[in-house]
Amino acid sequence: MLNRIGRGCAALALLLAIGLSGPAAWAAGPTVLAAASLRESMNSAADAWAAKGHDRPVISFAGSSALARQIEAGAPADIFVSADEKWMDYLQTRKLIRTSTRRSFLANDIVLIAPKSSALKLTIKPGFPLARTLGNRRLAMADTNAVPAGRYGKEALQKLGVWNSVSGKVASAENVRVALAFVSRGETPLGIVYATDAKADPGVRVVGTFPRSSHTPISYPVALTAKAANREAEAFRKFLISSQGKAVFARFGFRTN
Known part of the structure; x- marks a missing residue:
């Protein structure tokens, strides 16, 4: 019982963190949970996507571990971007991502x-x-x-x-x-x-x-969550791993795969 309550509280915390209790609840862009180290680069990628005429994604940044556990607790999300493969593996073994959409696209030091x-x-x-x-x-x-x-x-x-x-x-x-x-x-x-x-x-x-x-090679994988529902989630994921999307991250110092 306490575990279920804890997970419910975690999901609520993420709802508040990404602003879904306010106007962002009605945003048409996909909800992206991204590793904290991606803050500037992912926001820039979202801006580039919005400049193409799309609704800007709603993005929440935190440690990959915290975000993976939020997804496990049922928090709404369309896309997860982890700073390592292990936390993506964690969700994959629990069938919480769409495995066919998983791609490793960035590297770091x-x-x-x-x-x-x-x-x-x-x-x-x-x-x-x-x-x-x-x-x-x-x-x-x-x-x-x-x-x-x-x-x-x-x-x-x-x-x-x-x-x-x-x-x-x-x-x-x-x-x-x-x-x-x-x-x-x-x-x-x-x-x-x-x-x-x-x-x-x-x-x-x-x-x-x-x-x-x-150390283990630093790899950033991206995937759609199992419950992804936004109509533009897959298109934004494809943009992130495209040459144009990777170029955005390269400007911030990331190596691309």
């Missing part, structure tokens, strides 16, 4: 960032002195147990042999944009985010890029 004013220098390599550099301060990361950016970051630190020394110093954030804000505001001296996040925030600078060999 993870980087170590510092506030723009910081003069700190570090070379990312096996055994690099991250813990010593942090001292008694913290490392901002998205939730390393659930959020893709956090899981990629943890995997990279493990591969480089430094995770055990910093695991107790992590400032955990609900999504990658919150981790980015921790660093941008100077609340933490270092953080791990996507390269595209760092590009989007003038308040941070990139200290170094993690080798792609140190």
Whole structure:
């Protein structure tokens, strides 16, 4: 009973988050749930779609884990865009997406960032002195147990042999944009985010890029949900994975597949 109530509350929270209790409830555009790291690029893609004469999609951004669980709880959505394959797999095994529409279309990198004013220098390599550099301060990361950016970051630190020394110093954030804000505001001296996040925030600078060999390839899949009902949902999905749509994301620093 409590589980059902919890899921109902989660669905209601998403309804409020995407504004379906107000005028957006009547918007004709598809409802898109997208990873937080896509905020600027997905909004730009939606604007480009609307410029073609279509109704602009209604978009909600959060950690992929939170969005996948909202869909599982029954929240209304036409399209899901995840920052990793695992959360799309999670929905697929539960028959909550239309498998035939699933496509991986974007790639990214993870980087170590510092506030723009910081003069700190570090070379990312096996055994690099991250813990010593942090001292008694913290490392901002998205939730390393659930959020893709956090899981990629943890995997990279493990591969480089430094995770055990910093695991107790992590400032955990609900999504990658919150981790980015921790660093941008100077609340933490270092953080791990996507390269595209760092590009989007003038308040941070990139200290170094993690080798792609140190973590699972960062892949963004898109799919229609099983309950997708909007008449333009499939057309917008196809636009996102088209050469024109990918060009929008490339302008924000994403690599395209």
